[in-house]
Amino acid sequence: MRKTNVLALAALGTVLTMGLAACGGTAGGGGNTSSGNNNSSTGGGDASAAKHNDAYTKVVNPSDAKGGTLKFALTDEPDSMDPGNTYYAWNWNFSRLYSRPLMTYTPKPGPEGLKLVPDLAEAPGEVSADGKTWTYKLKKGIKYDDGTEVKATDVKYAIARSNFTDELTDGPKYFAQYLDAGDYKGPYKDKNLDDFKGIETPDDYTVVFKLKAPFSEFDFLVANPQSAPVPQAKDTGVDYEKAVASTGPYKFESYEVGKQLNLVRNPNWDQATDTTRKQLPDRIEVQFKQNAEDIDNRLIAGQIHVDLGGTGLQPAGRAKVVSNPQLKDSTDNPFTPFNRYAMMSTKVAPFDNIDCRKAVQYAIDKTATQAPWGGPLGGDIGTTAMTPTTVGYKPFDLYPNGADHKGDLAKAKEALTACGHPDGFSTNVAVRGDRTKEVQVAEALQASLARVGIKLTIKKYPSGDWSAQYAGKPDFVHKNNLGIMIAGWGSDWPSGFGFLSQIVDGRAIKPSGNYNMMELNDPSINELLDKGIQTADAAQRNEIWAQVDQKVMESAAFTSFVYEKTLIFRPASLTDAYVHSAWGMYDYTWLGVKQ
Amino acid sequence: MVAFIVRRVIAAVLMLAVVSMATFAIFFLIPRALGQTPEGMASRYVGRDATPEAIQGAVKRLHLDDPLLVQYGRFAKGIVAGQDYSLGPKKAECPAPCFGFSFNNNQPVWPTLLDRLPATLSLAVGAAVLWLVAGVSIGVISALKRGTLLDRAAMTVALAGVSLPIYFTGLVSLAVFAYTLGIFPGGGSYTPITVNPIMWFQALVLPWISLAFLYAALYARLTRAGMLETMGEDYIRTARAKGLKERTVVTRHALRATLTPILTIFGLDLGLLLGGAVLTESTFSIQGIGKLVIDAIRGNDLPVVLGVTLFAAFFIVLANLIVDILYAVVDPRVRLS
Numbered sequence: 001m002r003k004t005n006v007l008a009l010a011a012l013g014t015v016l017t018m019g020l021a022a023c024g025g026t027a028g029g030g031g032n033t034s035s036g037n038n039n040s041s042t043g044g045g046d047a048s049a050a051k052h053n054d055a056y057t058k059v060v061n062p063s064d065a066k067g068g069t070l071k072f073a074l075t076d077e078p079d080s081m082d083p084g085n086t087y088y089a090w091n092w093n094f095s096r097l098y099s100r101p102l103m104t105y106t107p108k109p110g111p112e113g114l115k116l117v118p119d120l121a122e123a124p125g126e127v128s129a130d131g132k133t134w135t136y137k138l139k140k141g142i143k144y145d146d147g148t149e150v151k152a153t154d155v156k157y158a159i160a161r162s163n164f165t166d167e168l169t170d171g172p173k174y175f176a177q178y179l180d181a182g183d184y185k186g187p188y189k190d191k192n193l194d195d196f197k198g199i200e201t202p203d204d205y206t207v208v209f210k211l212k213a214p215f216s217e218f219d220f221l222v223a224n225p226q227s228a229p230v231p232q233a234k235d236t237g238v239d240y241e242k243a244v245a246s247t248g249p250y251k252f253e254s255y256e257v258g259k260q261l262n263l264v265r266n267p268n269w270d271q272a273t274d275t276t277r278k279q280l281p282d283r284i285e286v287q288f289k290q291n292a293e294d295i296d297n298r299l300i301a302g303q304i305h306v307d308l309g310g311t312g313l314q315p316a317g318r319a320k321v322v323s324n325p326q327l328k329d330s331t332d333n334p335f336t337p338f339n340r341y342a343m344m345s346t347k348v349a350p351f352d353n354i355d356c357r358k359a360v361q362y363a364i365d366k367t368a369t370q371a372p373w374g375g376p377l378g379g380d381i382g383t384t385a386m387t388p389t390t391v392g393y394k395p396f397d398l399y400p401n402g403a404d405h406k407g408d409l410a411k412a413k414e415a416l417t418a419c420g421h422p423d424g425f426s427t428n429v430a431v432r433g434d435r436t437k438e439v440q441v442a443e444a445l446q447a448s449l450a451r452v453g454i455k456l457t458i459k460k461y462p463s464g465d466w467s468a469q470y471a472g473k474p475d476f477v478h479k480n481n482l483g484i485m486i487a488g489w490g491s492d493w494p495s496g497f498g499f500l501s502q503i504v505d506g507r508a509i510k511p512s513g514n515y516n517m518m519e520l521n522d523p524s525i526n527e528l529l530d531k532g533i534q535t536a537d538a539a540q541r542n543e544i545w546a547q548v549d550q551k552v553m554e555s556a557a558f559t560s561f562v563y564e565k566t567l568i569f570r571p572a573s574l575t576d577a578y579v580h581s582a583w584g585m586y587d588y589t590w591l592g593v594k595q
Numbered sequence: 596m597v598a599f600i601v602r603r604v605i606a607a608v609l610m611l612a613v614v615s616m617a618t619f620a621i622f623f624l625i626p627r628a629l630g631q632t633p634e635g636m637a638s639r640y641v642g643r644d645a646t647p648e649a650i651q652g653a654v655k656r657l658h659l660d661d662p663l664l665v666q667y668g669r670f671a672k673g674i675v676a677g678q679d680y681s682l683g684p685k686k687a688e689c690p691a692p693c694f695g696f697s698f699n700n701n702q703p704v705w706p707t708l709l710d711r712l713p714a715t716l717s718l719a720v721g722a723a724v725l726w727l728v729a730g731v732s733i734g735v736i737s738a739l740k741r742g743t744l745l746d747r748a749a750m751t752v753a754l755a756g757v758s759l760p761i762y763f764t765g766l767v768s769l770a771v772f773a774y775t776l777g778i779f780p781g782g783g784s785y786t787p788i789t790v791n792p793i794m795w796f797q798a799l800v801l802p803w804i805s806l807a808f809l810y811a812a813l814y815a816r817l818t819r820a821g822m823l824e825t826m827g828e829d830y831i832r833t834a835r836a837k838g839l840k841e842r843t844v845v846t847r848h849a850l851r852a853t854l855t856p857i858l859t860i861f862g863l864d865l866g867l868l869l870g871g872a873v874l875t876e877s878t879f880s881i882q883g884i885g886k887l888v889i890d891a892i893r894g895n896d897l898p899v900v901l902g903v904t905l906f907a908a909f910f911i912v913l914a915n916l917i918v919d920i921l922y923a924v925v926d927p928r929v930r931l932s
Contacts (some may be wrong), residue, residue, distance in 0.1 A: 057637050073783060077700065121699050166652030167683040169641040173649060188683045237683020238701040256710075258890075287783050289890055290880040293766060294782035303775040303781050327851070465631075468638040515636065 055332045055570060055586065056579045057109055061594075063575040068593035070281040077258040077288040079170040082241035083225035084162030087171050089337065089490065090309050093124055093583045096277065097263060097284065098246040099228035102136050102155065103219050105582040107276045107590060113581040114391050114494050117276060120150065120229065120247070124219050131214025131534060132180075135220065138205040143268040144231065145251035153193065154229030155186045160187045160196045160563055162226040167237050172492060173333075174221050189238065214534040215308070216541060220493035223409035237491075249589070251280035256330040261286040266367025280576065280592030293317065300327065302571045305593060310585030312566030318374065321569065331569050333377055335389045336584040337490035338564040339499075340373065341382065342429075342445065343518040344557045347474065348483045351427070355419035357556035360484070361399035361410035365426045365448035372407075372440035377567050380406050382560025385500060385552045389581050390547030394495035398553045412452045424453020428482030430471045438486050438511040441561060445484070456484070464567050472514045485517045488564070496545020497533050504552050505529050517558035525551050603919070607912040614902070614908045619667050622897045633659035639895050640698045649743055656681065670901070694905070695898035697891075704902035707882065714785055715883035717795065718802055718875060719868035725807035726814055727861060733811070734818020735850060742824065749815060756812025765805045765878035770801055772801060784881035802879045806872060810864060814857065821853035828852075866914030870907020870931060 050060045054150060062368040072094075080086050083099040096104060104119040106112050120122060120142060125134040142150045162168050163176040164186030175252055179198030209218065221227075227264065228267030234245050242255050250263035250269075263284040271279065285309060298304045307313075311332075313321060317335040342360075350356040366381045373379045380388070383397035402409045416422055431442040439460065446456040459482065460469040470476055470486040491499035506521025525548055532544035552558050570577045575592040579585065626636070637653035654660050659670065672678065679686045680696045680700035680703070687703065690694065694704035733753070737746045773781040779801050786794040825831065826849050834844045871885025880886070884903060891899035 078702070161683070165683060166649070166656055167681060169649050169653050175647050176646070234682055238680075239682050239687070257700050258707075287880070289782045289882060289886060291878055294769060294880055297770065297774050298781045300784070301781065303774075387930055426642065465638070468635050512634075590722070 013053040014111065023416060035208070037224075047076050049561070050570075050572075051329050053332050055577050056334055059576055059578045059590075060570065061572070061575040061577060063592055063594075064278070065592060065595065066280050066282070068281050068595050070284045070306070071304040072284070072286040072306045072308040072588075073290040073298065073304045074286065074288050075290055075292045075295065078307065080168075080238070080241045081255060081261065082168070082238075082244060082462060083220065084158055084230065085097055085168040085170045085238070085241065086225065089583055090585065092587045093310075093580070093585060094308065095225045095228070096248060096560070096589050097250045097251065098244055098248040098266070099225055100247040101225055101227040102327040102348060103227075104276050105580065107580070107587055111588075114389070116223055119223075119274070119276060120155070120227070121222075125222065127208075127216070127218070127536065130508055131403070131536065132211045134209040134211065134218045134222075136207045136209075138207065139273050140205060141270065142247060142273050143270070144229075145149065145246040145266045145268050146270050147187055148231070150247060151204045151228045152207045153226060155195060155205075155207045156196065156199040156201050157187060157232045157235070158228060158230040159199060159226060160184075161230060161237075162195065163188075163235075164196070167379075171226055172224070174224070174492075175226065176269055178211050178213075178215050178218075178221070180210045187232070187235075193232070207214050216533055216536050217495055217497055220495060220498060249277050251283055253283070255549040258288055260288065264384065269528055272510070277589040278576065278592070280590075296320075296569070299569045299571060300444070305571055306586060306588070306591065307568065307576050310383065310566065310568060310583065312568050314376075315567070318377070318567055322377070325538065327569075328489045330572065331567050332579050333567050334581075334584045335380075335387060335391060335567050336566055337387065337494065337499075338377065338488050339382060339385065339387045339490075339560050340441070340480070340562050340564055341385075341486075341560045343485050343487060343556060344559075345477055345485070345518055346557050347478060347519045348427070348481055350419060350421060350425050351483050353367050353419045354426070354556050355415045356421065358399065359412045359415035359419060359421075359452065360449060360454065361556055361559055362401050362415060363452045363454065364401060364450050364559060365407045365451075365539045366401065366405035366446035366561065368448055368529045369408075369441050371444065372437040373562050377565060379562025379564045382563045383553075384549050384583040385504065386484055386496060386549045387499070387544065387563045388438070390491065390494050390496060390499045390545075392542035393547075394426075394546040394549070396499060396550065396553070399551075399556070399559075406446055407451065409452055416452060416454075421453075421492070424455065426455040426457070428459050428481050429456045429484040429486065430459050430461060430480075431486045432463040432466050434463050445486075464469065467513050469512070469513070471517055472510075473512045474519060475510065475511065477517070477519075487515075487517060489515065496542065496548060497529065500545065500552070501529060503532075504548065518555075519559050520555055521553070522551065522555065534586045600916070600920075602838075603916050607909075610912060611908055612685065613667065613772035615671070615905055616667070618901050618904045619670065622900060623663055624667060627663065636895075641832050647731070667824040669901050670898075672725060693900035697889075697896050697899050699896045699899075704898050706889065707872060707899070708906050709901055711882060711884045711887050713787055714881050715869060715871060715885065717785075717788065717799060718806065718872055718881060718883060720808035721799055721803045722810065722872075722875075723861070723868070725803055726810035728810035729807065730814025731813040731818045731850075731854075731857065734820055734842060735845065737815065737819040738822035739845065742749070746819075753815045756808045758818070761805055761809060761874040763803070763876050765875060768801045768805055782878070784883045802875050802881060804879070805868070806868075808877045814860075817860070818853060818855060821856060822849055825849045825852045832846070839875070855922065858921060862914040862918030862921075863911065866911035867907070869914070871903065 054060050078086060079088055083095040100120045102121040106115045106117050120138055121136040122139050126135050128133050133180060133457045135156055159175050160333055163173050164170055164184055165188045181198030184196050198210055231245055243252055246266050248290045249269045251266040253262040253264045255261045264281060294313050295307050296313050299307060310553060323329055327380055344351040344360060346352055370381055386393045416424060429445060430441050431438050442458045446458060449456055477556050487504050502515045504516060504520055504525055506526050509516050509519055528544055528548045532541050535541040535544060573594045575594055576590045577586050580587040623867050630823045633654045636652050636659050637650050639658060641649050644730055656665060671694055675691055677691040677693045678689050680689060689703045692705055696703050714863055725892060733749050737749045740746045749912040769782055778797050784798040786798060788795040831844060834848050871883060871888050873885035873889050876886040888903040
């Protein structure tokens with residue numbers, strides 16, 4: 001009798017549980033969840049005509065249908081949801097859902113996406129004859145979500161708070177670097193905004209930037225989310241991320257820091273003033289700190305729509321979709337803004353001799369150093385400092401190491417003889433020890449250079465202090481004989497200057513936090529960078545960036561392993577999806593969901 | 596009994612003070628001793644290409660250049676008296692017990708801990724009930740049916756349960772029951788019981804089972820061993836000789852004695868879990884204490900690590916206290932002493 005009762009209870013519990021499960025949906029989006037479950041066997045939706053990489057060149061599932069809940073998930077949490085205090089690439093894409101900078105990128109797939117268009121501004125900036133004053137006129141009638149109109153002083157205040165305060169430390173400080181603001185202390189210490197001389201606002205709709213020196217890519221700087229307006233009365237400092245005053249198509253409904261963000265339609269957003277965004281879903285939900293493998297499974301099952309970070313599927317998820325043609329058709333393989341490379345220190349022997357550097361260039365088996373990134377799906381083999389999605393990029397290869405990129409050992413040995421080490425030499429390669437892929441690259445490099453007698457010892461350092469204490473500290477590099485450093489770089493804006501200035505300008509070499517780890521200080525490169533940034537004509541400017549790239553590669557101190565790519569998944573329930581070249585991820589301001 | 600509890604509470608407070616000092620030393624003193632500079636520490640909490648001024652600003656804001664004793668004193672004072680924190684144009688008040696502010700997201704630690712507690716509590720208590728009932732039941736049945744196929748099968752499953760890590764059983768259960776069969780919701784679907792009790796239950800079934808599977812296996816083996824030992828005792832033979840029913844002998848005499856060590860372990864296990872079921876919460880993306888601390892460790896978020904450590908230590912101390920009191924209920928010998 002007792003046994004029967006226990007079994008009956010267990011059976012009842014199971015039935016009850018299954019029944020409850022069948023009845024329910026996930027919080028806030030039951031309808032979508034159930035449709036996702038039903039579709040799980042077909043890879044997140046009904047069979048779609050879209051093929052692999054389609055969203056890279058065109059809009060997949062184009063639709064203007066409104067409604068539904070768009071669901072994002074992220075393995076991490078943001079540095080801040082405050083547009084003025086974030087440095088994450090995904091957030092520069094995502095924050096445009098609720099904030100509008102002066103300029104933004106053209107909403108089109110392919111190279112067109114790298115062109116700037118006005119957003120909050122009526123037109124691109126008007127530059128003065130001396131190149132040091134940039135003027136933007138604001139569109140009239142743009143409102144915050146509370147219905148008040150955006151004023152020019154709000155743009156001025158936004159830049160003052162994000163660039164001149166000790167509290168908001170997460171974003172870049174380009175405006176502090178380039179604006180002629182004297183010793184301005186920032187709006188938290190100096191409440192009088194008139195004391196901020198770097199920006200003038202002669203009327204409610206005009207913003208005038210005063211620069212220390214000509215800077216012809218200023219339009220790129222104001223495409224940074226830090227130029228999105230902030231009303232001074234609503235600024236709560238680091239807490240502003242909890243209730244951002246929205247100018248975009250969505251506004252904050254709730255934000256639990258590090259857990260969940262919910263956005264709903266902003267009724268005061270006017271499509272007539274905004275040609276770059278859409279407002280398709282009714283609401284947008286973001287879950288932070290989610291398990292990476294589980295995000296992939298939920299994407300494939302159609303339970304969520306986008307992996308917010310845009311860093312692509314994990315190895316297990318990647319293997320799953322690549323082996324299934326139907327699932328693979330739901331993926332795109334875009335370039336990210338990153339180049340993954342090695343820098344050879346020109347101050348550490350024997351790499352102070354260019355021929356020793358050339359020996360490395362020729363001896364590398366680039367298919368072996370490509371493998372840790374995931375092979376061709378993880379990136380194209382690189383031969384330049386600039387990446388293919390950088391404006392001004394021109395393909396060339398100064399050190400052809402065989403048609404198969406496995407190395408030209410004869411040329412490597414010639415170079416070794418020229419550098420006085422015909423039998424090779426020994427040096428150290430520094431790598432971030434907690435980054436598995438980079439360690440594997442170091443091992444592949446070690447194996448390929450050993451073929452010509454170059455013996456590498458791998459030195460692992462923690463990534464947290466990589467730049468401040470180790471590879472980014474020239475003294476440490478010299479003392480520890482770090483000949484090669486394995487690193488990566490993605491630009492803050494997709495131009496040659498945006499990409500190159502921090503990593504190849506000799507004047508950017510710093511005693512700590514240095515990214516020009518090769519310590520390349522070539523006056524001709526420095527002059528070209530200065531000339532380029534002062535050149536108003538975009539075509540001429542881009543030609544100069546290509547020249548800089550050429551000169552950097554001539555130094556032989558820089559060798560690219562891959563122009564990084566990711567494999568991102570788009571469930572069939574996602575509409576209006578295309579990969580935006582500026583971020584290497586879907587344009588989050590366009591996405592919709594099937595009902 | 597009151598004096599006993601007061602003594603234990605005083606000892607617990609002293610222990611928490613020692614734990615806080617040890618944790619503080621691990622995260623602040625040792626890095627400093629190994630050459631870490633305040634600027635080096637601060638550079639982790641500013642943007643990618645921070646200027647020296649921004650790093651110095653972070654040093655000042657986080658008081659990283661203060662002597663370590665001053666830093667610890669500020670932390671300890673915050674717990675007792677609270678502290679203020681600059682958000683920029685205004686100050687944030689952090690009333691006692693203030694465990695400081697997260698270096699990474701500037702949120703006060705104590706409210707964050709309280710916010711994460713219900714998820715961990717839901718997970719730990721639900722799983723604990725499951726593993727205690729299932730583990731002890733299987734252990735008792737196995738002991739009574741020693742050597743049978745049932746016993747061997749149960750112990751084999753128990754061995755598997757102990758051997759398989761949560762991130763394996765958890766991901767497999769999600770793949771099968773959430774993403775293939777669609778019976779349960781997937782990861783990240785935890786909903787507070789106050790918001791939607793049905794969703795709360797559904798989202799926790801797989802985490803409960805995954806977590807309980809691990810512990811139930813251990814408890815089944817412990818119970819079986821304890822029961823086998825107890826059933827051979829003289830007083831069991833005496834109880835049978837008195838003509839007591841077998842059920843009474845097993846439940847009133849044998850199981851009661853076996854439960855004493857089980858209860859000790861149960862208290863410790865539950866206390867540990869309340870300090871965060873790290874793997875289960877990470878696997879199922881449940882935003883509990885365990886997920887909070889593992890993320891804090893990854894992000895070098897020292898105030899959060901310190902806060903969770905103290906929080907977890909508190910629960911272990913509390914659980915031990917409760918177990919000691921329950922001892923008296925379960926074991927008459929404790930009551931007499």
